[in-house]
Amino acid sequence: MKRAFEKPGTALLLRCITYAMKRHRGKLLLLTLLATGQAASAQETYPLNGIADPREGCFAFTHATIVKDPQTTLNNATLVIRDGKIVSAGTSAAIPKDAVIVDCKGKYIYPSFVDIFSNYGLSEPKRGASAWNAPPQFLSNTKGAYGWNQAIRSEVNAVDLFSADDGKAAPLREAGFGTVLTQQPDGIARGTAALVTLATAKENKVIIREKAAAAYSFDKGTSTQNYPNSLMGCIALLRQTFLDAQWYKTQPAKEGVNLSLEAWNASQQLPQLFEVTDKWDALRADKIGDEFGVQYIIRASGNEYQRISEMAATKATFALPLNFPGAIDMEDPADARYVSLAEMKHWEMAPTEPAAFEKAGIPFCLTAADLKDVKQFLANVRKAISYGLSEQKALEALTKTPATLIKAYDKVGSLEPGKLANFLITSGPVFSEKTILYQNWVQGNRYTIKADGWNDIRGIYTVNLTPGGSYSVEVRGTAAAPLLSVLQKDTLPGRIDVNGKLVSLSLALAKNSKSNVRLSGIIGDNSWNGTGADTSGNLVKWTAVFVKAVPEKADSVKKETPLAIGPLYYPFNGYGWEKLPSQQDLLIKNTTVWTGEKEGKLENTDVLIRNGKIAQVGKSLAAGNARVIDGTGKHLSAGIIDEHSHIALSRGVNESSQSVTSEVRIADVLNPDDVNIYRQLSGGVTASHLLHGSANAIGGQSQLIKLRWGQNAEDLKVTNWDPFIKFALGENVKQSNWGDRNTVRFPQTRMGVEQIYTDAFTRALDYEKQGPGKRRDLELDALVEILHQKRFITCHSYVQSEINMLMHVADSFHFKVNTFTHILEGYKVADKMKAHGAGAGTFADWWAYKMEVQDAIPYNAAIMQGAGVLTAINSDDAEMARRLNQEAAKSIKYGGMTEEEAIKLVTINPAKLLHVDNRMGSIKVGKDADVVLWSDNPLSIYAKAEKTIVDGIVEFDRDNDLQLRKRIAMERNRLTQLLLAEKKKGTPTRKASLTPEEIYHCEDLQGGHQQAIGY
Template identity: 75%
Template sequence: MSKFSLPRKRLSRLCLLLGGLLAGSYAQAQVTFPVNGVADNREGCYAFVKATIVKNAGTVLNNATLVIRNGRIVSVGNGPVPKDAVVIDCEGKYIYPSFVDLYSDYGTPAVKKAPGGYRSEVQFLSATKGAYGWNQAIKSEVNAATVFTIDGTEAEALRNVGFGTVLAHQQDGIARGTGVLVTLADGRDNKALIKEKASAHYSFDKGSSTQNYPSSLMGSIALLRQTYLDAQWYQSHPAKEGTNLTLQAWNDNRALPQVFEVADKWDVLRADKIGDEFGVQYIIKASGNEYQRMPEMIATKASFILPLNFPQPIDVEDPNDARFVALSEMKHWELAPTEAAAFEKANIPFCFTASGLKDVKQLLAAVRKSIEYGLSEQKALDALTLAPARIIKADDQVGSLEAGKLANFLVTSGTLFNENTVLFQNWIQGKKYVVKDEGWKDVRGTYTLTVNPGNTKYTLLLKGTAAAPALSLLQQDTLAGTVTINGELVKLAFPLKKGGAQLRLSGIAGDAEWTGTGVDTSGKWVKWNAVFSAAYTKQDTAKPKTAPQIGNIYFPFNGYGWETLPKQQDLLIKNATVWTNEQEGKLENTDVLVRNGKIAQIGKNLPAGNARVIDGTGKHLTAGIIDEHSHIAISKGVNEGTQSVTSEVRIADVVNPDDVNIYRQLSGGVTASHLLHGSANTIGGQSQLIKLRWGADAEELKFAGADPFIKFALGENVKQSNWGERQRERFPQTRMGVEQVLTDAFTRARDYEKAGADKRRDLELDALVEILNSKRFITCHSYVQSEINMLLHVADTFHFRVNTFTHILEGYKVADKMKQHGAGAGTFADWWAYKMEVQDAIPYNATIMQRVGVNVAINSDDAEMARRLNQEAAKSIKYGNMTEEEALKLVTLNPAKLLHVDGHVGSIKAGKDADLVLWSDNPLSVYAKADKTLVDGIVYFDREKDLELRQRISAERNRLVQKMLGEKKKGTPTQKAAATVDEMYHCEDLQGGHQQRLTDGNNEL
């Protein structure tokens, strides 16, 4: 065998290796785009040496080397430098992974939100052409990858703050289709695209849809819920539906990470509940106020995308402006930067997004603020890099510096979150993008300057920052000068004595020596050189930042909220006048013992044991008031009035625990409220009975085990009498048509019930079937005798019962028929003449119906009236000569019966819930005040405590006003003071019905 020959096996392996390398090289050269010119297929290979490399938030390598080739990381650590690598000296520099943003619309077309309001043009079906679904707000067929195109201007702005990768989607609609994972590289779109379908996106916002439905938050939730059901049915019954590209895409997208954008902390729980119903774990794009309810956030088990758009301080210099800003707004300004720290403490996975920032340049400043407010630096870095990659299941590509991943990294002058750190470069897919050139070479230090002729020597000190060094001449009197460095060109200027002329020099900055020419103080030309003698060591004289002083979180987040939620305790209310609403009637000088939230015993001289004693001497104790018809504590719309029948929508989905009217009504003795859909359509939404447990979340407010109800309506609202000329499209437009809507709806429901188990599930008809089977009960908005008779006739025809006619101001005309049918009444005490169909209303209505044998309640339909329902009940004593005890039952026991909860509440009886009110006077007197209001034995309102809270509000407002004034004085940008607006609804409110919540220095009125 020749000395030049190789063993056959070794030769074979070598051939295979060479073949593989050649094949790999050839494969990399394969492109589908033609080249106009000479092809350049060279691989870019770079070695970044002597750097401090932060592989991820938990791993830091000192004096390490990063090698990249062809846009990917080859090695990280202390491995060999390839011979063909371009070596970049990074001594003194830091290398970090580029940031990842999971919530962006980068590269997607701008979307214009559709005009809202019931005065807009009527559109019942989708305007989207093609084989798509029926609702224009469901856009699951949209793929961001097909509309994505590189936006050079936006990409540069994002790169300059550290981003290398974004998850982009078209932010439009309730179902928004898929997101595309792209880098921020320039060049061709296909090169930037990492993952075509990386996520599926949802929200409660209908976006650009011009279709009327949905017009409310509860409608958006109902549409989502029904679409999940329709998609399931379509998957197993494609032939029955025909081609539906929207539902097909919906099902295809279920395998992707599911991202849900919310506008409020309570929306987090609403979205999570939908996810739980259909086995989906959403990734929540948060709103920024989730820190206010962290136990609930933990319970979702979701990962979160946290915004960094903290509110600016409010300009409260004018006290008249400050007066109308709610304390909750001021507190949110102070506490918003604590959000990330709260999530870290709760061990909830999260990442950051730049979405919502007015200027993306604010990103790192906002992160530093989060760190100042308790977030660890390690977690902050993770939230910008690996955490988002992990959440979106792209951590095999980006988020950390590891072999095989995309070469997306930052080169900085120091640690990332130091405010003086300079971001020099952002490398994306192996391509360098210069952010800032100045300071790449740190020239700071001491130099010996020699000027000729004369061989005059000076000592110069360059300090400041690497990007902006400052020059000083060191002598008996240190004199300040200037230094300008542009690449290798350097300019120096400084005086030799205070106030004297300047020595001006320019030249070339070498590695160890600078040389050049210039003019001296007399204008003569000189030559000079400066030799580096010692590095600059900064003396850290800055005082360590102290943690900001911040106020407490309240539950709910309102001036009257609790710092710690109240707990149940045993109570003994002694020596009160007890209005039992039972056979025993009114008992003088009587005790009531409460144990475990229930009424345990009623009698005289009861032993207290370990119970807290409340002195009721001279006071009156009643059951809590129950408002049978209320619209408080509802978020973003009380009516889904876009269709004639919307029985699929649920008030239960939109309960708002933060509504201050809960507290206000507790102050008026109300302990339970029946939250109703409005009266915009014939068959409205499902209602929700709540107990006024101030501080509880939405689920805890709900009256457990209560029968389900639904809202119907008749009359002017339903036929759109006062909706304007444009609203002439929705059926019905006459009172005759209302009857036909009802007949049609129940005919469809009856047919639906008879259909087989294989039918498409319809949430609208499910609710109507429950009515037919006496499993859901009707509360019907009504006024006129003829309409009441009509609904009774429809009910008799379909064999269901109308549980309650509400308003029913002509009830006195048909009380006998109501009794025969078994219907009750919820009415006003003395409202009349406010529209045509109430012209025959009389204040004797409640008494007449009661005497005929109808169960009658007085209700509010108004947040303000609700806290005076005791006085409304008293009016029937005046107008109808009703007894005091029967009058009190109008707002306690009678509504409990109407709502089928009289076994639990409505009277003072052993075994019932301890929902009680201790009044300062006869509860039917205009002078009576609720001293204490109890729900389940917990004192949720205490008049003495209320006075303390007003003082706390005043002090907290003043503290925050002074803090904001201090920020303004420091030059911090401020926002203009604006009056806080609350949602307050009535039956007829279609788009809002908002009223202002006014504040002053001592109270939230």
């Protein structure tokens, strides 16, 4: 039997048994028992329509190179399986008498791959139907005793929705997978995932574990509920759900039955998976996990290589998708100019991600998630290997690591006794480009991927023709695509075609011969034979006898270095650093210093900076080891502080779904890659107060940042500062211009806005009075902080009546409004603002852009300042922030301010409004070294920021900027040529298109996009 079963399978086994039954009918029971082993006594609950046939196969795969796991390879070994499980794998494995023997000489056996991020067997989630003009949906419409928000779907179990689908399983098997963890990719909390095999069988047979992991994301999915409608809202909802679930566990009677929270709590002991769409989201997810003691397995997005040190710091394990971006068609220069350098570099560098993780020692597995065509998976693995990923780590990332992560290594992931018989049979090393995947066995069932080449006929043969002579021929190439040569004085090309056991040959016997010997026949175990025609057309008989094998070089993945790859930039755009700058000791000599303090302007003065602080201000200072910067004829001021900004944010500035969203935090959604950080450094800005928008009465918590270009989100933040929050009044809050569908959210009038504030703070007082065991409410926590002067208000405002109203509400609840921002009618109520203790952040000369600003005047800032109201000029606009020095200068023209008072509008005054004037906003010994060296008087329209220094680091240098522009041009040209070459090779390309950029203003409900060209 040994050589008869080159292509084993259940059908072949049945044929053998049927034949035996015919010859040995009296031994039917014994033969059946031998064929089935222990399975003969198995019972099932499913009824049978037909004749029972419970037989299971036993197979022995001999003479194979068995890769038991990434660290263990056995040569000339045997794998034995029975009843869908591995019995043994080793060089001396005993072969059962009833085993069907499969000779795997020259072949490799690997564990089938495991993918822990799949939605196999689950239908595509669909968003509920609603009319285009339907009103907002404030509560969940999920029927049953579930949680209040339908984006929290922790009660969903993939196992309840799973349906085996061989049509979708087949391409996954062909890519080498045998097991997947499948989840419903819908919602922020997605419920549990099921571990299933890709066998063709009923669901109850392929499910390994019903609840193998719990899944999460920052995407609300198909939820039709308004909240959340921003990234910061999604994060806030996730954070609040953690708290609610903890409270529910200890206080169930107060909530009643909440199946969503019950399911959430029940799934916390499972492996926790988190899908992200950006490198910064990976850090956001990890931070949430750290807050609640959870270590997520993070399904990466593909750009994490850009911040590999931050990824390592998470201590998380990642699942890396191999969905590398396609080449871009750069043929048309008019279209190509819209493609950002960052997008071009990502195309080049994305395949380096797995290697970067391996080099950094970050544990990871690989996933086919997001691939439109899973047939590309192995090709992309090979590409990752060619870009530096080791073959051993690649195998580990597809077998042992994913199985271990989901606590299933006792079932799958290696070839050990007792585990499922999930394995691949290949012609060579699994990641070699020439290797053929012959079969993928799943739960002991064979699935043929490619039959051609199973019998490796490569070698030297002697072909004997009768009549005729003998000829030596060589068969090379691959097992699936052999090539033939006739070995004479001149090696002559021939042709060979193999179809199963049938073979045809064409032999050239002489150089430049016009006709060949044509033969056809059968491949036998030891020789070939058949008939044919010689060069004259005469009938001949022939045989071919194997002489020896042709030694082949080890066929492993090429380790050749790919095209020279450009450097990483921090941030990942043309103006980023190749290496982050370090703090320097600096001496700026002989310049005009605008101190912003009582000393005023100091001519021909030096400023010494040490350890990121202003160390000395005076004349003829000793430099010591400090770098000397000549400031002759130039001006030095404190860095500009933008009191009202919306730069550097991700996926939404407004959580506009509710009237009170004090639980959301700008700090959660910082985007350090925003090029507006660099642009504003070029305008002398060193710090920005990032605010929630003005879509609701009580918005989210704000964040003060330093413009530390290239740093991560955490390092942008100013620490140990008094926290702030955004309030709003007027048209935006009552949804005046939101369209007819937005007429149901309270309030719809200015009168209602007052009641929202009164109600919110009344609820906060009641909440504070509750005793032990109360449910922690993040929305009310922030309001309680306001009541205790631990959080401070910046309020979007225009109309004097509303300004008076909010001060009245604040007085009633015994807190202060710290800052009225915009405040274009502030000149009307400046005396009342001073009495209340409120400051102002305003525009210099914006007006007439909506009804409530018709009374705005450019004298506003000067009048408020003159009345004793601490006043600043802010931007609320990414572009205007680059010229805040000029905006400040307008108060000299319209209000008669002195130059020194005008510059304070954008330096020390906003610092005071933000309670950081002890650290920044002026040039004073001991303060942070946040300064700007200007080419001219900083209030002049001709002034340029030559150097912008933050914490003693030169974050912007105009001379360096000119060099960066040249670098950008060179790098764009280099990458353009590579992309053009890809297209010339025939590589599929995608159309060049505009690269969007997130630009936000107060009232934006979605991101305003503008083109990003060149950088």
